[in-house]
Amino acid sequence: MTTDESVWLRPVEPGDLPRMYDLQLDPESNRTAVTIPRTREAFDSHWAKALDDLGVTARAILVGVTLVGYISCFPMDGQDHVGYWIDRAYWGMGIASRALVLLLLEVATRPLVATVATSNGASLRVLQKCGFVVERVGLAPATDRYPECEEAGLVLR
Secondary structure: OOOHHHEEEEEOOHHHHHHHHHHOOOHHHHHHHOOOOOOHHHHHHHHHHHHHOOOOEEEEEEEOOEEEEEEEEEEEOOEEEEEEEEOHHHOOOOHHHHHHHHHHHHOOOOOEEEEEEOOOHHHHHHHHHOOOEEEEEEEEOOOOOOOOEEEEEEEEO
């Protein structure tokens, strides 16, 4: 278990990328999130653009000095989205909820949008605990990053 004070955010640094790449390869995490991990090339390209984009707020999630995930706010399709990824070894400890609270204190933009597979009950609970409301549920088509799944679109106003 963690305490709220032991979870903190800092800007993602280039040195964080190898650990972040490894985190997104975890098969169980991908099954739960209904995602397809990025190749090294796609991952590096994605993060190079994100770190150069002033419209992206990308934060490393730390417990003490250990990087346990990442969280970001980013523009997509004319809306500001949030997304996060937590090391499976740290699931169920309230880290995602605390990280999202911290990000929401930093990012004043509203509305914010999040999408999550409806089968990912833990992530739905994190978002709803932080004030996001489900505004739509529908079938999301498969892409190179996501298999087809039922998806909830949530909004924080």
